[in-house]
Amino acid sequence: MKNVSKFSSLFKVLSDPNRLGLVFELCKCREANVGQLSQCCSIDFSVVSRHLSKLKGAGVLGANKKGKEVYYDLKREELARLLREFADEIESSSCCN
Amino acid sequence: MKNVSKFSSLFKVLSDPNRLGLVFELCKCREANVGQLSQCCSIDFSVVSRHLSKLKGAGVLGANKKGKEVYYDLKREELARLLREFADEIESSSCCN
DNA sequence: TTCATACTTGCATCTTAATGCAAGTGTATA
DNA sequence: TATACACTTGCATTAAGATGCAAGTATGAA
Numbered sequence: 001m002k003n004v005s006k007f008s009s010l011f012k013v014l015s016d017p018n019r020l021g022l023v024f025e026l027c028k029c030r031e032a033n034v035g036q037l038s039q040c041c042s043i044d045f046s047v048v049s050r051h052l053s054k055l056k057g058a059g060v061l062g063a064n065k066k067g068k069e070v071y072y073d074l075k076r077e078e079l080a081r082l083l084r085e086f087a088d089e090i091e092s093s094s095c096c097n
Numbered sequence: 098m099k100n101v102s103k104f105s106s107l108f109k110v111l112s113d114p115n116r117l118g119l120v121f122e123l124c125k126c127r128e129a130n131v132g133q134l135s136q137c138c139s140i141d142f143s144v145v146s147r148h149l150s151k152l153k154g155a156g157v158l159g160a161n162k163k164g165k166e167v168y169y170d171l172k173r174e175e176l177a178r179l180l181r182e183f184a185d186e187i188e189s190s191s192c193c194n
Numbered sequence: 195t196t197c198a199t200a201c202t203t204g205c206a207t208c209t210t211a212a213t214g215c216a217a218g219t220g221t222a223t224a
Numbered sequence: 225t226a227t228a229c230a231c232t233t234g235c236a237t238t239a240a241g242a243t244g245c246a247a248g249t250a251t252g253a254a
């Protein structure tokens with residue numbers, strides 16, 4: 001079942017509280033760099049950096065380099081679409097053939 | 098942010114491939130007991146039992162004891178509702194105030 | 195070219211969780 | 225009551241992942 005690994009890896013990347021906190025933060029900030037997120041979420045710089053790159057790797061965030069800084073932004077529509085796709089699949093009666 | 102822990106724990110329970118496989122299986126089977134799921138998913142009995150109880154604890158599954166057997170079923174609407182709630186929150190501009 | 199800033203990555207440590215066997219609990223049937 | 229069946233739980237092992245410091249890389253400014 002390829003949907004299993006597709007969705008389980010998405011859920012995994014969203015399952016860490018710090019990571020999900022960053023997602024919510026980016027949801028209201030529109031975009032932010034590593035230093036800003038590290039500060040407002042009170043998480044070590046290197047930890048934030050790794051979380052963001054993991055979220056980016058999963059397609060949840062986009063990244064935009066401006067000079068020395070990297071600005072991350074939430075890919076709202078993609079993320080929302082994936083979750084609704086899962087919800088639809090769950091609600092349709094025989095979802096995993 | 099209480100939504101962070103609410104959703105991160107939901108995502109965590111869905112993030113294990115075996116567990117998500119059981120969810121998909123229950124999605125098409127409507128309901129099944131531990132032995133049936135253990136067999137069709139090729140996972141050790143005790144492992145399946147623990148995964149199911151974790152999913153039940155998270156409100157993803159319901160359980161129904163019939164004699165010696167326990168039949169688990171997927172709470173489709175609740176699960177779909179939660180995920181759509183998350184999707185809506187993500188898409189609304191300032192979601193985490 | 196030197197320095198500071200912004201970020202990434204290597205590494206060691208520590209938690210958390212998954213796994214499977216074996217033992218325990220509960221329930222129906224002989 | 226004894227036995228079998230369905231499941232749960234304890235325990236030890238193993239693996240995966242989070243964390244933070246320190247060192248490395250990249251980019252802009254002096």
